[in-house]
Amino acid sequence: MTPLLKVENISKFYGRRIGCKDVNFDLYPGEVMGIVGESGSGKSTLLNCLAGHLDPDTGEVLFEMRDGALRDTVTMSEPERRMLSRTDWAFVHQHARDGLRMNVSAGGNVGERLMAVGARHYGNIREEAVDWLGRVEISETRVDDRPTQFSGGMQQRLQIARNLVTGPRLVFMDEPTGGLDVSVQARLLDLLRGLVREMGLSAIIVTHDLAVVRLLADRLMVMKDGYVVETGLTDQVLDDPQHAYTQLLVSSVLQV
Amino acid sequence: MIEIKNLSKTFTLHNQGGVVIPVMDAAELSVARGECVALTGASGAGKSTLMRMIYGNYLAAGGSIIVDGVDVVTAEPREILALRRDVLGYVSQFLRVVPRVPTLDVVAEPLLAVGVETEAARDRARNLLARLNIPERLWSLSPTSFSGGEQQRVNIARGFAHTYPAMLLDEPTASLDAANRETVLSLIEEAKARGSAIIGIFHDEAARDRVCDREIDVSVFTPGMAA
Numbered sequence: 271m272t273p274l275l276k277v278e279n280i281s282k283f284y285g286r287r288i289g290c291k292d293v294n295f296d297l298y299p300g301e302v303m304g305i306v307g308e309s310g311s312g313k314s315t316l317l318n319c320l321a322g323h324l325d326p327d328t329g330e331v332l333f334e335m336r337d338g339a340l341r342d343t344v345t346m347s348e349p350e351r352r353m354l355s356r357t358d359w360a361f362v363h364q365h366a367r368d369g370l371r372m373n374v375s376a377g378g379n380v381g382e383r384l385m386a387v388g389a390r391h392y393g394n395i396r397e398e399a400v401d402w403l404g405r406v407e408i409s410e411t412r413v414d415d416r417p418t419q420f421s422g423g424m425q426q427r428l429q430i431a432r433n434l435v436t437g438p439r440l441v442f443m444d445e446p447t448g449g450l451d452v453s454v455q456a457r458l459l460d461l462l463r464g465l466v467r468e469m470g471l472s473a474i475i476v477t478h479d480l481a482v483v484r485l486l487a488d489r490l491m492v493m494k495d496g497y498v499v500e501t502g503l504t505d506q507v508l509d510d511p512q513h514a515y516t517q518l519l520v521s522s523v524l525q526v
Numbered sequence: 527m528i529e530i531k532n533l534s535k536t537f538t539l540h541n542q543g544g545v546v547i548p549v550m551d552a553a554e555l556s557v558a559r560g561e562c563v564a565l566t567g568a569s570g571a572g573k574s575t576l577m578r579m580i581y582g583n584y585l586a587a588g589g590s591i592i593v594d595g596v597d598v599v600t601a602e603p604r605e606i607l608a609l610r611r612d613v614l615g616y617v618s619q620f621l622r623v624v625p626r627v628p629t630l631d632v633v634a635e636p637l638l639a640v641g642v643e644t645e646a647a648r649d650r651a652r653n654l655l656a657r658l659n660i661p662e663r664l665w666s667l668s669p670t671s672f673s674g675g676e677q678q679r680v681n682i683a684r685g686f687a688h689t690y691p692a693m694l695l696d697e698p699t700a701s702l703d704a705a706n707r708e709t710v711l712s713l714i715e716e717a718k719a720r721g722s723a724i725i726g727i728f729h730d731e732a733a734r735d736r737v738c739d740r741e742i743d744v745s746v747f748t749p750g751m752a753a
Contacts, residue, residue, distance in 0.1 A: 485624060510584040512585060
C-alpha cells in the first residue's frame with residue numbers, strides 16, 4: 271500500500287517565532303490521525319499548512335492524485351489546489367459558520383458543493399442533499415431552513431454533510447467538537463466514526479480533547495511549541511506516554 | 527503463534543523527578559496454536575503489563591514480540607491495527623464503547639471489520655449474547671447503561687465474535703455466576719480446539735486448571751522480585 275499523503279519537513283515561521291518545525295509523516299488510505307497539543311503548540315498552523323490555507327516556509331505536502339501520481343500541493347497552482355479542496359479534500363472548521371454559507375438554505379449549502387464539481391440537474395442535487403441531511407440526522411423538513419435557524423450541533427452536522435457530499439478522500443478537521451455540549455459531542459463523534467468507516471476516509475483531526483482522539487483516531491501526534499514530541503498508536507500514546515509533555519497532558523485530564 | 531524474546535519494560539516518570547522503574551527484564555514466552563498459557567504471579571508482578579505489551583498498548587523498552595510474523599515492538603500503528611483486527615483478540619475486564627451504539631452492533635462489529643456479511647455477523651452476535659444470558663430485550667440498547675456484570679459479558683461476547691488465531695484474556699471469568707462462567711470456559715475450549723493460541727490471567731484456579739496447558743510465573747522476569 272502507498273501513502274495517500276506524504277508530509278516532508280514542513281516548517282512555518284511567524285517572523286522569528288516558530289509556528290511548526292520539521293514535521294514529517296505518512297498518512298495511508300483509511301487512516302485517521304489525531305494531532306493533540308495545547309493552545310499555541312502549532313497544531314492548527316500545521317493543519318492549515320497541510321490543507322493549503324497557509325504557505326509553509328519549507329517542505330512538501332505530497333498528495334496521491336486520482337491517477338496515482340504524488341503531487342506537491344504546496345507548489346501546485348492555485349486553481350489546481352482549489353479544485354482539490356472542492357473534490358478530494360474536505361475541511362471541517364471548528365466554527366460551523368466558517369465552513370457554511372449562513373444566508374443559504376441547508377439544502378443549498380450541500381447542493382452548492384455538488385454544483386462546484388459540475389452537478390447541474392436540480393432534482394438530483396436536491397435529492398442528494400436531502401439524502402445527506404438524513405445521514406447527518408437532519409430532518410427533510412429543515413432542508414429549506416437557513417443555518418442561522420439551526421442549533422450549534424446541527425450546524426456542525428450540516429457542515430459535515432456539505433463537506434462529505436462530494437466523496438472526498440482526505441478530510442481535515444479542526445476541533446470538530448469544540449464548543450459543543452458533551453451530549454451533542456457524543457452524537458457527532460458517533461456519526462463521524464460511522465462515516466469515516468463507511469466511506470473509508472483518511473482524516474487528520476486537530477483537537478485538544480483526548481477523549482475525542484481515543485474514539486476517532488488510529489494514531490496520534492503530540493505537539494509542543496511547534497515540534498512533534500511523540501507519535502504512535504493512539505491507545506499506546508495515551509496509556510503509556512513516553513515524553514514528559516505527553517505524560518503531563520494525559521495525567522492532567524480530569525476523571526469523571 | 528506468539529513468540530516473545532528478551533523482552534524488557536521500564537516506566538520513566540518524567541513529572542515525578544524522572545524516576546525510572548524497571549518492571550520487566552529478559553521475558554521469554556512461546557505459545558503454539560491450540561495452546562493456552564496462564565500468566566501467574568503476585569499482584570504487581572507484571573501480568574497485565576506483559577499482556578498490554580503483546581497487544582501493543584504498552585511500548586516495550588527492548589526485545590521482540592512476534593505475533594503471526596509481526597513484531598509488535600517495532601511495527602507501525604497501522605500494522606498493529608491490522609493485527610488486532612485479523613489475528614489478535616483481547617478480552618479485558620472493562621467494556622469501552624462509543625455511546626449510542628446498540629449492544630448487538632457492539633458485538634457484531636469485530637466481524638464486520640473483517641468483512642463478514644451483516645446478517646451473518648448479527649447471527650453470530652445473537653448466538654453469543656444468548657449463550658451469555660444477556661436478555662434479548664437489551665440487545666437494541668447501548669451497553670453503557672447496563673450493570674457491571676452485563677457489560678463484562680457483552681465484552682466477552684464481543685471478544686469471542688471473531689475467531690482470532692491468537693487471544694489475550696484478562697480475568698475472563700472474574701465475578702461471573704456459575705452458568706456464565708461455564709459458558710466462558712466452553713468458549714475458551716472451543717477457541718483452543720479451533721487452534722487459537724491463548725494467553726490468560728486467571729485468578730480462578732479451577733478455571734485455570736481446566737483450560738490452561740501450562741503456567742508461566744511472570745515474577746521471574748520482574749527485576750527485584752525473582753523468587
